[in-house]
Amino acid sequence: MKVFTSVNQLGDLNQALKEAFEIKKNPFGNQELGKNKTALLVFFNNSLRTRLSTQKAAMNLGMNVIVLDVNQGAWKLETERGVIMDGDKSEHLLEAIPVMGCYCDVIGVRSFAQFKSKEDDYNEVILNQFIKYSGRPVFSMEAATRHPLQTLADIITIEEHKTKARPKVVMTWAPHPKALPQAVPNSFAEGMDMAGYDFVIANPEGYDLAPEFTKGVTVLHNQDEALEGADFVYAKNWASYEQYGQVLSQDRSWTVTSEKMALTNDAFFMHCLPVRRNMIVSDDVIEGPRSLVIPEAANRVISAQTVLKRMLESL
Ligand code: AN0
Ligand code: CP
DSSP states (O other): OOEESSGGGGOSHHHHHHHHHHHHHOTTTTTTTTTTOEEEEEESSOOSHHHHHHHHHHHHTTOEEEEEETTTTSOOEEOSTTOOOOSSOOEEHHHHHHHHHHTOSEEEEEOOOOSSOHHHHHTTHHHHHHHHHSOSOEEESSOSSOOHHHHHHHHHHHHHHOSSSSOEEEEEEOOOSSOOOSHHHHHHHHHHHHHTOEEEEEOOTTOOOOHHHHTTOEEESOHHHHHTTOSEEEEEOOOOTTTTTOOOOOOGGGSBOHHHHTTSSSOEEEOOSOOOBTTTBOHHHHHSTTBOHHHHHHHHHHHHHHHHHHHHHTO
């Protein structure tokens, strides 16, 4: 695998899950594969889980790891071509990327939507430059439109906990004070389509996701109706796509509480984390026996290792 920016690039999902569960059973079984190979993880944005789980996955495969926080200690990067660089940016991404490629064998990139231009975000301008100019296999650690390592971990987690072949999975918008990207929900919708679960999205009016991610999906603007009979509740905030990047609502009647969970089929609660308690989800639900947030985060090592293993096999 030379590029991983969407779960669709996994090909056959059952095969990918088989590989993932083999890795989970035997995490150190491929130590030779990564010997003398270097993963460079480039972060334009903050991270706890992705940073740690991807490093752990690379180490499990015998790799060396370099982590670069672009905004801390590196030169300030210009990303637009044609700009007269007489401001505070000392280096251009077009030199920085091939230079980074010289020091590693695979590159992971985290570059969130910037909400300045819907077009630039949805064209994945930063990530695509890494793919084009680094000369290395590139994987997304959450880019502007998708977070595929999270989605694969989410599917692994659902597979481990489901009690029927085709569970009902409800992804619900929940309130948050700041504008968050659509990457996690877009990507989760792609994954649900691949997995073939009974998938429903609940969000307030004005929060419908980009149509290319929700084709054929039931989208309800009534959360209670959506939650009925759910086996899994996947909460997430995202900023408006239609009024791009805007926070249109902080309606706390959308917070996932035990009253809301009582509408479900004793559903499991999921969230990718980080989560704001008592905005997205109440303390009792996230701490409760049906909360999967920690096993979900643990599976981030498995998803990263599955993808890195495929990338090493393609070198
Ligand atoms: C990010 C987001 O919503 O995309 C990362 C989630 C994995 N969350 C925040 O910025 C709080
Ligand atoms: N879920 C996730 O990607 O978390 P981080 O932003 O902490 O990496």
